[in-house]
Amino acid sequence: MRDFPVSLLASPGTQVPLCLMAARHLRYTIALIMALTAMLSPHFLMAENLRIGIVGLDSSHSEQFTLRLNDPANPSHIPGARVVAAYAGGSPDLPESANRVAGFTATLKDKYGVQILGSITEVCAAVDAVMILSVDGRPHLAQVREVLLSGKPFFLDKPVAASLKDIVEIYKAAEAAKVPFFSASAMRWYPGVIEVATAETTPALAAISYGPAPILPFHPDLYFYGIHPAEALFTVMGSGCLEVRRTASAASSVVTGRWEGDRLGTLHAIHALPMGSPNYKLTRFGQKGVVEQKNQGDYTPLLREIIKFFQSRQPPVTRAQTLEIYAFLEAAEQSKSQNGKPISLRDVLRKAGAPEEWLPEAPPAPKS
Incomplete structure (x- = not known):
């Protein structure tokens, strides 16, 4: 031309x-x-201007997540997002919440420049994505419903709720609203846990995970802190747990899950250890040998996953994975009340209102 x-x-x-x-x-x-x-596009979130809102300033996570996002000088700083608004919340009847909310609120406001707003609705209007970090699982369903009205993606901190029924309702509501979210323990991405989980390409024959599980009022006794060693156990064993048995004392509980292929995963929940105890350990039994967890981790890898999720709207943990873990914990609660009787995860999910298509496989009939 x-x-x-x-x-x-x-x-x-x-x-x-x-x-x-x-x-x-x-x-x-x-x-x-x-x-x-x-x-x-409703999915468009610029990596460098992602505005984060927090619901619930009664957990150390609110401070720890904010310092990693808002302080560029922090060695664990994660670029691409900033906490800009928060709703304090809090549960007056729960000391673990009531005694800490004022301190964390002041820290976020005065040290990190976060705007403290008077409602969840106001927070949602000011941000691109939300982290629900309330330490108490009881208000989570109501808080989620308010966030869903905004259509913003959100991360829901542990425990997902204070009952399996509420957890199922949260997933139903999010699916109906077509709003993506996920919930996970930080231990899923601890380097030591990942090293154990990936030690062999074949599934683990068995695994043992132990850690602190102090009992928090108003919650099933493994939901609040037992979720951490339980999620580490599932990170190694994968999905496919069929049923659970539990032996319990005042000091500890031993929960044994039977997976497909007669693989066994054991959670040793130590009730005598306090919140914040670093005593976690994971052991994998594989076809080639035994591998033990050598190191721990912190919140940084989890927070990286949260930010990637907010940018992509693709959850790193699925609904099925999370429901199976909480069904495991719920089945353990029921087994305890029934003197160690094996409890099917399928049954507890059905009783909690999970749709048929969400249910895991039924355990095979016992051999005669």
Whole structure:
């Protein structure tokens, strides 16, 4: 194609090839269309200006997550997002909440410049994504329902709720609203846990996970802190737990799950250890040998997963994975009340209102 000179209106007497001018115009038009399309998309979240809101300032997670996002000088700083607004919340009848909410609220406001707002609705209106971090699982269902009205993606901290029924209702509500979310323990991404989980390419024959499980009022006794060693156990064993037996004392509980293929996973929940105890350990029994957890971790890998999720809207942990873990904990509660009787995860999920398509496989009938 031949080049034909044309005059530029902005610069009389200046001439440029017509094809070059057309190419520039085309590139500009394409770039403008792409930018407008991205800005109009509900899934568009710029990596460098992601605004995060927090619901619940009664957990150390509110402080620890915020310092990693808002303090660039912190060695564990995670770029791409910033906490800009929060709703304090709190549970007056739960000391673990009531005694800490004022301190964490002051820290976020005064040290990290977070705007403290008077409602969840106000927080949702000011942000791109939400982290529900209330230490008490009881208000989570009501808090989730308010966040769902905004359509914003959210992370829901442990415990998902204070009952398996509420957990199922949360997933139902989120699915109906078509709003993505996930919940997970930070231990799922501890380097030591991942090292044990990936020690062999074949499934673990068995595993033992132990850790603190202090009992918190108003919650099933393994939900609050027992979720951490339980999630580590499932990170190694994978899905497919069929039934659970539990032996319990005042000091500890031993919960044994039977997986498909007669694989056994054991949770040793130590009730005598306090919150914040670092005494976690995971052991995997595989076809090639035994592998033990050598190191721990912190909140940083989990928070990286949260930010990636907010940007992509693709949860790193599925509904089925999370429901199975809490069904495991619920089955353990029921087994305890029935003197160690084996309890089916399928049965506890059905009783909690889970749809049939959400239920795991039924345990095979006992051999005669």
